[in-house]
Amino acid sequence: xxxxxxxxxISIKGKEILRNVSLKTLPRxxxxxxxxxxxxxxxxxxxxxxHPNVKLERGKIMLDGEDITNLPMEERIKRGLSLxxxxxxxxxxxxxxxxxxxxxxxxxxxxxxxxxxxxxxKLSQFLDRNLFDGFSGGxxxxxxxxxxxxQKPKVLLLDEPDSGVDVESIGLVGRAIEDAxxxxxxxxxxxxxxxxxxxxxxxxxxVLLNGTIGCHGPAEDIVSTIHKMGFKKCVDCFSFRxxx
Amino acid sequence: MESVEERVKKALKKPAEYGIDIDxxxxxxxxxxxxxxxxxxxxxxxxxxxxxEVGFAGDFKAGGFLQIDQKAVFKKFGFNGLEIKSISEFxxxxxxxxxxxxxxxxTDKYTATVYFMPPEGYFIKSKxxxxxxxxxxxxxxxxxxxxxxxPHNVVIAEENSRIYVVTGCTVMPEKVGVHIGVTEMxxxxxAFLGFVMIHNWRNAVHVRPRTVVYVEEGGTFVSHxxxxxxxxxxxxLPKVYLKGEGARAYLSNVAITSxxxxxxxxxxxxxxxxxxVEIVSKIFAAGKSKIVARGYxxxxxxxxxxxxxxxxxxxxxxxxxQAVPSLKSYGEGAELTHEAALGKIAEDEVxxxxxKGLSREEAISTLVRGFLRVEAKGVPSRLEDEIRNTIExxxxxxx
Numbered sequence: 001x002x003x004x005x006x007x008x009x010i011s012i013k014g015k016e017i018l019r020n021v022s023l024k025t026l027p028r029x030x031x032x033x034x035x036x037x038x039x040x041x042x043x044x045x046x047x048x049x050x051h052p053n054v055k056l057e058r059g060k061i062m063l064d065g066e067d068i069t070n071l072p073m074e075e076r077i078k079r080g081l082s083l084x085x086x087x088x089x090x091x092x093x094x095x096x097x098x099x100x101x102x103x104x105x106x107x108x109x110x111x112x113x114x115x116x117x118x119x120x121x122k123l124s125q126f127l128d129r130n131l132f133d134g135f136s137g138g139x140x141x142x143x144x145x146x147x148x149x150x151q152k153p154k155v156l157l158l159d160e161p162d163s164g165v166d167v168e169s170i171g172l173v174g175r176a177i178e179d180a181x182x183x184x185x186x187x188x189x190x191x192x193x194x195x196x197x198x199x200x201x202x203x204x205x206x207v208l209l210n211g212t213i214g215c216h217g218p219a220e221d222i223v224s225t226i227h228k229m230g231f232k233k234c235v236d237c238f239s240f241r242x243x244x
Numbered sequence: 245m246e247s248v249e250e251r252v253k254k255a256l257k258k259p260a261e262y263g264i265d266i267d268x269x270x271x272x273x274x275x276x277x278x279x280x281x282x283x284x285x286x287x288x289x290x291x292x293x294x295x296x297e298v299g300f301a302g303d304f305k306a307g308g309f310l311q312i313d314q315k316a317v318f319k320k321f322g323f324n325g326l327e328i329k330s331i332s333e334f335x336x337x338x339x340x341x342x343x344x345x346x347x348x349x350x351t352d353k354y355t356a357t358v359y360f361m362p363p364e365g366y367f368i369k370s371k372x373x374x375x376x377x378x379x380x381x382x383x384x385x386x387x388x389x390x391x392x393x394x395p396h397n398v399v400i401a402e403e404n405s406r407i408y409v410v411t412g413c414t415v416m417p418e419k420v421g422v423h424i425g426v427t428e429m430x431x432x433x434x435a436f437l438g439f440v441m442i443h444n445w446r447n448a449v450h451v452r453p454r455t456v457v458y459v460e461e462g463g464t465f466v467s468h469x470x471x472x473x474x475x476x477x478x479x480x481l482p483k484v485y486l487k488g489e490g491a492r493a494y495l496s497n498v499a500i501t502s503x504x505x506x507x508x509x510x511x512x513x514x515x516x517x518x519x520x521v522e523i524v525s526k527i528f529a530a531g532k533s534k535i536v537a538r539g540y541x542x543x544x545x546x547x548x549x550x551x552x553x554x555x556x557x558x559x560x561x562x563x564x565x566q567a568v569p570s571l572k573s574y575g576e577g578a579e580l581t582h583e584a585a586l587g588k589i590a591e592d593e594v595x596x597x598x599x600k601g602l603s604r605e606e607a608i609s610t611l612v613r614g615f616l617r618v619e620a621k622g623v624p625s626r627l628e629d630e631i632r633n634t635i636e637x638x639x640x641x642x643x
């Protein structure tokens with residue numbers, strides 16, 4: 001299952017955020033999307049998932065050959081997209097177990113299987129806690145990934161699974177993503193720091209700069225360049241190419 | 245000097261301090277000439293179903309009481325540690341000893357009306373040291389159209405005892421009327437009283453409960469009041485007096501409604517050292533409902549603690565909710581706090597749950613039920629489940 005977007009323009013409240021963005025994920029592979037803060041990474045994921053907070057102005061989104069550009073969020077989810085939010089909302093009075101159960105009902109996972117998934121992410125003791133209420137940074141990331149993986153997505157969209165987490169959590173998160181890929185998902189992983197690359201192997205990487213794709217290439221090369229020289233190198237390189 | 249009778253008679257024209265005024269002259273006292281029942285299975289299944297919705301069903305293991313209109317028609321004795329009577333069975337001496345001790349019958353036209361109605365209601369008294377974790381179940385059912393039902397209830401948790409009382413109040417769907425319940429409760433030294441009241445008045449009955457609770461040293465009063473359906477009007481401000489050192493109270497009020505004029509809450513008086521109270525109100529207001537939620541705490545002693553919390557979720561553009569917290573401390577010995585939050589269903593939470601695969605309707609329903617979920621403090625787990633299920637059922641019916 002692969003995701004391919006081409007010539008995407010996205011706005012929020014009338015302001016253009018992304019222009020002419022094209023990228024694709026490969027089946028059963030991870031793809032990184034890197035970029036500095038404010039470059040539009042989260043907006044791109046929201047655009048792909050059909051979140052009502054963003055408006056898709058132009059372009060096309062294809063999921064395994066089907067044009068899903070004009071489908072509402074609910075339909076895109078049903079077709080196998082799933083997004084792990086960077087900052088999921090705290091929800092009072094709603095337990096992690098309850099939402100997990102509802103997701104499992106749809107994806108066909110039994111509560112026993114869901115509990116095993118929770119155990120793998122060291123979340124068993126959080127099942128009866130209110131969703132994300134009082135969770136640490138790492139616990140939020142793990143719980144959000146649990147809910148996202150419970151959807152059994154064909155394409156995983158992960159918004160900064162490596163930000164604000166402790167080493168133990170990022171290891172658990174990385175392993176769970178790798179497992180999902182082995183089981184058949186493809187993943188588009190947004191990362192600011194590239195930290196997740198220590199735990200998840202990716203073929204391709206894209207760099208988003210100021211609302212457009214500035215660079216695309218082998219993930220290993222791009223991540224190591226950014227680790228060594230930061231996004232400034234990308235900006236300079238991109239500016240040079242644009243001038244030429 | 246003016247007699248009590250004369251004073252109460254004058255009060256028949258006295259509106260309540262809060263809430264809209266009801267013209268009681270267009271209603272008649274509910275009938276008293278109903279026949280006694282051996283068991284509730286003698287009732288039509290339709291009536292039993294409505295009673296069941298407010299928790300009046302099962303085997304009444306700890307005892308049961310059913311008042312239809314103005315007549316106690318069914319009483320079941322449960323455990324030995326619990327004395328049960330209907331007020332109409334009271335001797336003159338008992339009337340003198342138990343009735344109108346905590347509430348002045350001349351408080352307003354509603355208490356005055358109860359004063360002049362034929363006395364009926366339940367009397368529940370635990371024995372000293374009795375520990376009864378199965379709830380006593382009661383139901384106040386209004387069957388007659390245009391009637392005023394006015395139960396006068398007395399509950400006494402004797403020293404070092406623990407009891408639970410669940411009262412469901414409901415009406416036949418097509419009937420309109422007025423329900424005025426006067427309830428006087430005593431929590432004696434070291435005792436625990438858990439009191440659950442579920443109202444389902446089907447948008448047909450004006451409701452004016454009048455309740456006062458007196459808690460002695462080391463006593464605990466826990467109350468869960470749930471309004472599960474719209475009412476034309478409701479006004480209630482139970483008063484809880486924490487009179488003995490270390491007395492505590494937790495009062496939870498939940499209202500789920502799509503119409504009607506509701507003015508409700510709790511007023512607590514911390515009158516002894518080391519007393520504490522928590523008042524929590526949760527409201528889901530839809531349609532054209534108008535709601536005032538009050539939470540008043542008055543502290544007159546040292547080392548007291550009190551907290552008022554009011555949260556409301558409004559659905560649609562026509563509901564109106566006003567939170568009125570009030571804290572008053574005589575002297576420096578109190579730690580009193582309040583918080584209130586009124587808002588709509590958070591769109592980012594709805595979108596989040598939709599992104600997790602829930603339909604929009606299911607996402608909203610999940611959030612509303614989550615919002616209304618109260619910490620069912622101080623009640624046995626079975627009762628806690630019943631409280632949660634009742635709230636969830638009525639919230640779902642409104643969505």
